[in-house]
Amino acid sequence: MAEFPRTAIENxxxxxxxxxxxxxxxxxHTSQAKDRQICEWxxxxxxxxxxxxxxxxxxxxxxxxxxxxxxxxxMNDAEDRVGRRIESPGSMNAAWSWFPMIxxxxxxxxxRHAFGSGP
Numbered sequence: 714m715a716e717f718p719r720t721a722i723e724n725x726x727x728x729x730x731x732x733x734x735x736x737x738x739x740x741x742h743t744s745q746a747k748d749r750q751i752c753e754w755x756x757x758x759x760x761x762x763x764x765x766x767x768x769x770x771x772x773x774x775x776x777x778x779x780x781x782x783x784x785x786x787x788m789n790d791a792e793d794r795v796g797r798r799i800e801s802p803g804s805m806n807a808a809w810s811w812f813p814m815i816x817x818x819x820x821x822x823x824x825r826h827a828f829g830s831g832p
Contacts, residue, residue, distance in 0.1 A: 717771030727774040727800060732767050734777030738784060760787035761794070768795040775799050 718729045734740075737755050741747035760783070767773070768791055775788075788799055 715771075725800070728772045730767075730772045730774075732764065732772060732775040732799075734775065734784070737763070738777065738781065755783075757783050757787045757790070760784060761790040764788060764791035764799065765794050768792070768797050768799065773797055773799055775801050777801075 719726050720729050721727070735742070736751060737760055739748040739751040739755065741751055764787060792798055
């Protein structure tokens with residue numbers, strides 16, 4: 714399979730399709746009931762599978778302003794399965810530049826030993 718098309722934002726290479734996280738983190742923008750339904754559906758294993766599919770297709774860029782432990786664990790799992798890192802271009806925007814810094818540098822959120830096998 715050919716590599717998914719890429720573009721550059723300043724000095725950062727990003728895939729031209731970007732994974733969004735609203736649905737994965739239960740932001741339905743519909744109702745609290747829908748948000749709860751998404752939370753129940755979005756298990757660690759399901760999120761891992763989705764991210765793995767994106768990575769195998771060459772889509773390795775994610776955009777989002779919030780994270781949680783289940784999401785981080787799924788991201789770690791997908792990266793390990795595929796051998797490719799998911800990039801977060803958050804530093805492009807000062808309004809949420811803290812996001813990739815927390816995700817990528819915090820030893821608690823990025824430690825593969827900090828997460829169990831559950832959701």
